[in-house]
Amino acid sequence: EVRDLVIPGRSSPIAARLFQPEGGPRGIVVYIHGGGWLAGTLEGSDALARNLAQRSGCGVLLVDYRLAPEHPFPCGLEDVEDALVWASTAWTEAAGLPLVVAGDSAGANLATVAAAALKERVTLALQLLFYPATDTDPPTEVTSTLSGTDTDPETASYREFAAGPRLTRSDMMWFLGHYAPAAMWRDPRIAPLRSVDLRGCPPAWIATPAHHVLRGQGGAYARRLAAAGVAVQSRRYDGLAHGFARMMNIVDSADRALDDAAAAISARCLPGAGQPSA
Numbered sequence: 679e680v681r682d683l684v685i686p687g688r689s690s691p692i693a694a695r696l697f698q699p700e701g702g703p704r705g706i707v708v709y710i711h712g713g714g715w716l717a718g719t720l721e722g723s724d725a726l727a728r729n730l731a732q733r734s735g736c737g738v739l740l741v742d743y744r745l746a747p748e749h750p751f752p753c754g755l756e757d758v759e760d761a762l763v764w765a766s767t768a769w770t771e772a773a774g775l776p777l778v779v780a781g782d783s784a785g786a787n788l789a790t791v792a793a794a795a796l797k798e799r800v801t802l803a804l805q806l807l808f809y810p811a812t813d814t815d816p817p818t819e820v821t822s823t824l825s826g827t828d829t830d831p832e833t834a835s836y837r838e839f840a841a842g843p844r845l846t847r848s849d850m851m852w853f854l855g856h857y858a859p860a861a862m863w864r865d866p867r868i869a870p871l872r873s874v875d876l877r878g879c880p881p882a883w884i885a886t887p888a889h890h891v892l893r894g895q896g897g898a899y900a901r902r903l904a905a906a907g908v909a910v911q912s913r914r915y916d917g918l919a920h921g922f923a924r925m926m927n928i929v930d931s932a933d934r935a936l937d938d939a940a941a942a943i944s945a946r947c948l949p950g951a952g953q954p955s956a
Contacts, residue, residue: 686760687760687761692757693720694720696737697731698731703736705778707736708789709738709739711723714783715745716747717745718785730936730939734944747857763796779805780804782923790805790807793880794866794870804883804946812899854868870899882900885939915935
């Protein structure tokens with residue numbers, strides 16, 4: 679079943695699309711699409727959501743959050759938080775279904791920031807992150823080492839893949855510049871790697887492609903979560919670059935990665951069924 683919903687938001691109603699597998703869902707995945715905080719549509723992630731619902735056995739709620747620059751930070755983040763609170767009430771509290779938050783790239787950034795912000799309010803079985811943006815640039819204090827002698831994995835991937843493939847360092851700076859003023863880039867709600875305390879965050883499954891400017895950020899965030907006592911599975915996919923989550927019908931290794939993600943979701947969700955209020 680596929681149907682469109684409208685979620686109440688603190689600023690305005692939020693459009694969403696719900697994908698439910700045959701037989702009823704064993705859990706609900708709130709999925710936040712990527713697009714540099716500036717782009718992305720329900721249609722653009724429709725095939726990914728359908729595949730994830732079918733393979734995981736869980737319902738997938740695709741959220742059409744507000745986009746910058748017309749709606750800069752924190753508008754999109756507020757919509758994601760509101761969608762998670764609504765989904766928790768509609769499915770977890772009302773039907774006892776486990777709740778997962780997931781996303782890719784900037785969507786993964788919004789997903790993990792919202793998960794951390796709501797950790798005392800919303801119980802999440804898993805945060806599933808495809809190549810998350812977790813910092814706003816190599817930290818200023820290590821930028822000077824980018825001459826080629828540094829070994830920090832975060833800055834090393836920025837250096838190695840600054841020109842791509844697919845996503846470049848300058849792309850990231852352009853996206854960030856339209857999402858929030860540079861003076862705010864170190865805010866943990868934009869750069870979760872800079873969070874002081876990640877204790878109590880939900881378990882995480884983090885996937886990064888081998889050829890990616892943000893590869894080091896994903897790895898660094900996985901290590902920060904683990905150091906805070908959060909259960910983390912970190913997966914590196916060779917031969918893949920940015921955006922592979924939506925390439926499952928084109929690239930075999932991307933298809934296998936989506937199978938891995940679906941299995942991670944299934945493992946965290948108990949059998950069950952439930953419907954939210956329309």
